[in-house]
Amino acid sequence: MAHVTRYDIDSLFQRQLHDWELLRCNYAALENVKTREFAIGSTRFRVQFNPARIISSAAKVDTQSIKQRRCFLCGSNRPNEQEGLPWSDDYVILANPYPIFPRHLTIPTLEHIPQRISGRITDMMRLAADMEDFVVFYNGPCCGASAPDHAHFQAGNKGFMPYDQDMKLNGSITQVAACNGATLGMVTNLARTAFAIQASSIDGGTEMFECLYNAMPIPSDKSEPMLNILCQTTAKGQWRIDVFPRRKHRPACYYTAGTDNILISPASVDMGGVFITPREKDFKKITAANIKNILDEVCIDANDAALIIKRMKQ
Ligand SMILES: [Zn+2]
Numbered sequence: 001m002a003h004v005t006r007y008d009i010d011s012l013f014q015r016q017l018h019d020w021e022l023l024r025c026n027y028a029a030l031e032n033v034k035t036r037e038f039a040i041g042s043t044r045f046r047v048q049f050n051p052a053r054i055i056s057s058a059a060k061v062d063t064q065s066i067k068q069r070r071c072f073l074c075g076s077n078r079p080n081e082q083e084g085l086p087w088s089d090d091y092v093i094l095a096n097p098y099p100i101f102p103r104h105l106t107i108p109t110l111e112h113i114p115q116r117i118s119g120r121i122t123d124m125m126r127l128a129a130d131m132e133d134f135v136v137f138y139n140g141p142c143c144g145a146s147a148p149d150h151a152h153f154q155a156g157n158k159g160f161m162p163y164d165q166d167m168k169l170n171g172s173i174t175q176v177a178a179c180n181g182a183t184l185g186m187v188t189n190l191a192r193t194a195f196a197i198q199a200s201s202i203d204g205g206t207e208m209f210e211c212l213y214n215a216m217p218i219p220s221d222k223s224e225p226m227l228n229i230l231c232q233t234t235a236k237g238q239w240r241i242d243v244f245p246r247r248k249h250r251p252a253c254y255y256t257a258g259t260d261n262i263l264i265s266p267a268s269v270d271m272g273g274v275f276i277t278p279r280e281k282d283f284k285k286i287t288a289a290n291i292k293n294i295l296d297e298v299c300i301d302a303n304d305a306a307l308i309i310k311r312m313k314q
Pocket residue numbers: 071072073074111112113149150
C-alpha cells in the first residue's frame with residue numbers, strides 16, 4: 001500500500017511546475033491574486049478573485065451535462081502533462097492545475113465511481129495523516145464537487161483557511177457525544193453551524209462520523225446527506241474532522257438576474273472561510289452582509305443541528 005511523504009509531494013510540485021505550462025501559469029497568477037478581508041462579528045472571511053475557478057464555480061453538474069462530458073478525473077482523459085502519485089491501493093494524488101491554495105491537490109480514486117463519503121472517511125483520515133501539511137477536504141456530489149460522478153478528495157495547505165484560526169481563538173464547541181476516544185461537538189458561534197469531531201484514532205473518528213452521517217437527513221432527490229468536510233491532523237495521532245451539513249447547493253444570488261447576481265458556488269473552501277469569486281464585478285461588490293446571507297441560506301441552523309443530534313441519540 002503506497003504512502004506519501006512531504007518530500008514526495010514537494011517533488012511532485014517541482015516537476016509539475018517545471019513540465020506543465022498551464023499549471024505553472026495558474027500557480028504564478030495565484031501569487032498575485034487579489035483578496036479582500038471581511039468579518040462577521042469576530043469571525044473572519046477572505047474573498048479571493050480567482051478567474052481560473054470559473055471552470056468549477058459555473059460547472060454544470062446536472063446528470064445530463066455530466067453524462068455528456070469526458071470525466072477529467074479518469075486516468076484516460078487526464079492531460080498528458082499531469083503526473084500522478086499512487087496512494088493507497090486505489091487512489092492517485094494529482095497537482096490541481098486550477099489552484100485556490102499555494103499547493104492544491106486532487107486525489108481521485110482510480111476507478112470511475114460516484115462521489116460518496118460513505119465508507120471513505122477512513123481513507124480521508126489516513127490521507128490527512130500522510131499529508132501532515134495539508135487539510136484534506138470533501139465536497140458532496142451536490143455541494144460543490146464538479147465531478148459528482150468520480151469519487152475524489154482535495155487537499156490544500158494547513159492554516160490557509162481562516163476557520164482553523166477562528167476555531168482556535170473563538171470557537172466554542174458544545175460537546176454532544178463521546179465514544180472510543182472520539183468526541184463530537186457542535187459549533188454555532190462562527191457564523192455557520194458545523195460539527196467538529198476530535199479523534200485520537202482512525203477507528204474512533206470513523207465510528208463517530210458514521211454515527212453523525214447516519215443521523216443526517218437525505219433529501220428525496222439526493223444520494224447522500226448534503227455536506228462538506230474538512231479533515232486534518234492537529235498533532236501526531238490526533239485528528240479534527242469539521243462537518244458542514246448543507247441545505248442548499250447554490251444560493252439564490254447565483255441564479256438571480258440583474259445587479260443582485262453573484263456567481264458564488266460554495267464548497268468546502270468557502271465553508272473554511274475563503275469565498276471564491278471568479279468574476280471581478282462580484283469580487284468588487286460583495287459585502288459581509290452578502291457572505292452572511294449566503295451562509296444562512298446554504299448551511300443548516302442550530303435547530304436543524306439539534307434535530308440531527310436528537311436522531312443520533314435515538
Ligand atoms: Zn472519471
